[in-house]
Amino acid sequence: MTAPRIVTLVGGISQNSLNRKLYLALKDLVGSKAEFIFADIASLPFFSKDLENDPPDSVVEYKDQIRWANGILFVTPEYNRSIPGVLKNAIDWGTRPYPDNLWENKPVATIGASTGNTGTFGAQNHLRQILSYLNMYVLNQPEFYMNGSKAFDEDDKLIDKKTRDHLIKMWDAFEVLIQSHTSTSKNQLPHDVENSTWVQH
Numbered sequence: 001m002t003a004p005r006i007v008t009l010v011g012g013i014s015q016n017s018l019n020r021k022l023y024l025a026l027k028d029l030v031g032s033k034a035e036f037i038f039a040d041i042a043s044l045p046f047f048s049k050d051l052e053n054d055p056p057d058s059v060v061e062y063k064d065q066i067r068w069a070n071g072i073l074f075v076t077p078e079y080n081r082s083i084p085g086v087l088k089n090a091i092d093w094g095t096r097p098y099p100d101n102l103w104e105n106k107p108v109a110t111i112g113a114s115t116g117n118t119g120t121f122g123a124q125n126h127l128r129q130i131l132s133y134l135n136m137y138v139l140n141q142p143e144f145y146m147n148g149s150k151a152f153d154e155d156d157k158l159i160d161k162k163t164r165d166h167l168i169k170m171w172d173a174f175e176v177l178i179q180s181h182t183s184t185s186k187n188q189l190p191h192d193v194e195n196s197t198w199v200q201h
């Protein structure tokens, strides 16, 4: 089984983002079983039709990363019961110029942490609606919602073993989904990641 190539979009762009910590915790648990690229969605301009046919380098590189991936991971905060605008903007860039939908037929998983007890259910619920529309293969179960307020220790490790175990369970199911859909995933671009500037953290 070849290691899946995962592009991760984290919707929290602040320095101490809980969702960034959650992503790093998952990456740590998965280890060398996958190649991870962290998409720098904060560097993307707001989508505009004026830019779509001659986009800036940040967009070109981001779109190459999506093509390269055979699995997409969304790690989303909840903003007012939905996803942050920065994440929606990144999703929209992957669908233009029409009819290029780079997300199509890609396996995708969603996880998230918030400071509320609904643990990003509202955000992920909205997100899954979008991903289905984009014709992605959405991992239905296990779902992963978390109140992240007290979830991490001073080294940003997940404190609770049950939470870590659940994250691994989600990953195992995602890996199976990826393996079963890789051959139908379009737009795969061979890319020498080791020698690229793509951020692998």
Ligand code: FNR
Pocket (backbone or CB within 6 Å): 011, 012, 013, 014, 016, 017, 018, 019, 020, 077, 078, 079, 080, 081, 082, 113, 114, 115, 116, 117, 118, 119, 120, 122
């Ligand atoms: C929030 N937060 C929040 N939390 C929640 O559980 N449900 C919600 O609807 C919202 N809404 C919301 C809106 C806005 C504009 C902000 C800034 C915050 C709190 C949110 O969960 C918390 O700030 C997380 O720490 C955000 O994730 P990151 O940035 O730490 O990854």
